[in-house]
Amino acid sequence: MAKSDDCVHILQGLLVFGNVVIGMCGIALTAECIYFVSNPDGLYPLLQATENSDIYAAAWIGIFVGLALFALSILGIIAVIKASRTLLMVYIILMLITFAFEMASCITAATHRDSLTPEVFLKQMLERYQKSEPANSSDSEITKTWDELMLQNHCCGVLGPSDWQEYTSAFRLTHNDADYPWPRTCCALDAQGLPINLDGCKLGVPGYYNSNGCYDAISGPVNTHAWGVAWFGFAILCWTFCVLIGTMFYWSGIEY
Amino acid sequence: LSLPTPPAQLPYVPQVSPMALLGKVTATTFALEGPRCVFDGHADASDAVWLAVAFANASAAFRNPPSRADVPPYKQLPTAHSYMTLETAAAAFSCSAPSPPVLRVGSDTACRDQGRPDPCNGPLPSPGPYRVKFLLMGCGGPKAETRWSEPILLRTAVSPSTIDPAPARRGSAVVVIASILASLGAVLATAVLGALGAEVWGSLCRRGLGTDAFIRRSYRTHHIPPALPQPLRPGC
Numbered sequence: 001m002a003k004s005d006d007c008v009h010i011l012q013g014l015l016v017f018g019n020v021v022i023g024m025c026g027i028a029l030t031a032e033c034i035y036f037v038s039n040p041d042g043l044y045p046l047l048q049a050t051e052n053s054d055i056y057a058a059a060w061i062g063i064f065v066g067l068a069l070f071a072l073s074i075l076g077i078i079a080v081i082k083a084s085r086t087l088l089m090v091y092i093i094l095m096l097i098t099f100a101f102e103m104a105s106c107i108t109a110a111t112h113r114d115s116l117t118p119e120v121f122l123k124q125m126l127e128r129y130q131k132s133e134p135a136n137s138s139d140s141e142i143t144k145t146w147d148e149l150m151l152q153n154h155c156c157g158v159l160g161p162s163d164w165q166e167y168t169s170a171f172r173l174t175h176n177d178a179d180y181p182w183p184r185t186c187c188a189l190d191a192q193g194l195p196i197n198l199d200g201c202k203l204g205v206p207g208y209y210n211s212n213g214c215y216d217a218i219s220g221p222v223n224t225h226a227w228g229v230a231w232f233g234f235a236i237l238c239w240t241f242c243v244l245i246g247t248m249f250y251w252s253g254i255e256y
Numbered sequence: 257l258s259l260p261t262p263p264a265q266l267p268y269v270p271q272v273s274p275m276a277l278l279g280k281v282t283a284t285t286f287a288l289e290g291p292r293c294v295f296d297g298h299a300d301a302s303d304a305v306w307l308a309v310a311f312a313n314a315s316a317a318f319r320n321p322p323s324r325a326d327v328p329p330y331k332q333l334p335t336a337h338s339y340m341t342l343e344t345a346a347a348a349f350s351c352s353a354p355s356p357p358v359l360r361v362g363s364d365t366a367c368r369d370q371g372r373p374d375p376c377n378g379p380l381p382s383p384g385p386y387r388v389k390f391l392l393m394g395c396g397g398p399k400a401e402t403r404w405s406e407p408i409l410l411r412t413a414v415s416p417s418t419i420d421p422a423p424a425r426r427g428s429a430v431v432v433i434a435s436i437l438a439s440l441g442a443v444l445a446t447a448v449l450g451a452l453g454a455e456v457w458g459s460l461c462r463r464g465l466g467t468d469a470f471i472r473r474s475y476r477t478h479h480i481p482p483a484l485p486q487p488l489r490p491g492c
Binding site: 096 | 276277278279280282283284285287358360362363364365379411413414415416419420421422423426427429430433434436437438440441443444445447448451452454
């Protein structure tokens with residue numbers, strides 16, 4: 001019997017440890033998702049305009065799942081120590097529901113990250129940047145976001161300034177090609193915000209215009225966001241799976 | 257009235273600037289290499305170098321204007337299929353002067369919109385292709401000309417509706433995450449349902465106290481070891 005008691009205590013200890021880890025990971029997941037939802041890189045208008053802002057939905061789900069995991073881990077610790085069948089069954093069922101939600105969040109984040117290709121942003125930029133009659137407020141938001149993106153990251157277009165040459169665009173309708181082969185924000189600007197050398201910028205002389213595309217500046221934060229939600233959530237769920245299997249084994253061994 | 261001497265034929269071929277410039281050919285402009293040192297020996301101080309631009313299929317029909325007053329203007333390009341522009345003093349292209357490295361054809365939108373007098377370096381109205389040559393004009397008419405360039409085709413932009421935003425292939429990470437999580441979830445759901453089912457089955461069938469229970473509540477019991485059965489003596 002002593003040996004069985006030791007096994008019981010070891011199992012209880014493992015389950016308590018597992019729940020502590022789940023609780024801490026839940027807090028971490030909540031914190032991470034709050035950070036992403038707060039839009040630190042200013043890219044939310046672009047993603048919202050692609051009608052594909054499900055990465056934000058996944059982050060919102062992550063916030064609540066993280067809090068739920070923390071609360072359930074405390075319940076789990078109490079239930080394991082008291083060896084109460086009812087509490088443990090409640091814990092298991094609530095954990096299953098949380099598991100399902102977090103699974104949805106991970107898969108959503110991963111799937112919609114894949115759908116954010118450079119072509120999506122290219123099409124959106126060409127059709128809506130500097131649109132002369134903004135159909136809704138999101139068009140002016142897109143123009144503002146692109147201007148800030150190009151100014152801060154010293155980049156131009158999605159793949160490069162030749163985006164503006166290869167395709168017609170809403171910008172091209174109001175700005176002729178000879179004066180504006182690409183927008184003025186693509187030029188290297190001085191402290192007052194004026195191009196250093198306007199003719200050099202129009203000709204494409206290296207040094208007077210931004211030759212990089214902005215896709216790296218967009219995909220970097222979006223990748224961090226999506227993989228942070230998807231892979232971290234996946235790791236938490238794998239650990240939760242092990243803890244739940246152990247809990248069910250523990251539950252089945254408690255006498256009535 | 258003596259016939260004017262035909263202009264000297266220079267072997268220089270104008271070309272688009274070989275420098276690495278992203279905007280050297282756009283939809284309405286192009287940038288040429290400056291004809292440095294080409295006219296030395298033929299040009300006086302008062303001469304001007306003009307650029308003749310013609311559609312590639314109309315370059316053979318181009319006739320040099322006999323004087324400055326007959327220079328075809330920019331607005332006649334659609335009808336005459338050629339025009340002359342970029343009047344520059346010949347001294348700007350001599351070997352000793354620092355010559356502009358590129359000449360941008362089509363950079364002046366103001367003269368097109370406001371109808372200023374020629375020469376007008378207005379943007380080109382169609383992608384072309386165009387051929388150009390330099391013409392050295394003196395007071396008495398053309399004095400020297402270069403050869404026609406190769407046809408220069410300007411860029412044509414396509415509509416963004418041709419862009420297909422669908423991803424090329426499904427990422428492998430999604431497949432990994434989805435399949436592993438789905439299988440874990442299925443195992444968990446099965447285990448919970450199985451455990452619940454077993455409990456319901458057990459309470460329905462009224463089995464005895466769980467003799468296989470090994471986890472006791474957290475209260476101490478005084479444990480009385482069961483008496484061992486006496487070994488049966490073999491019959492006498």
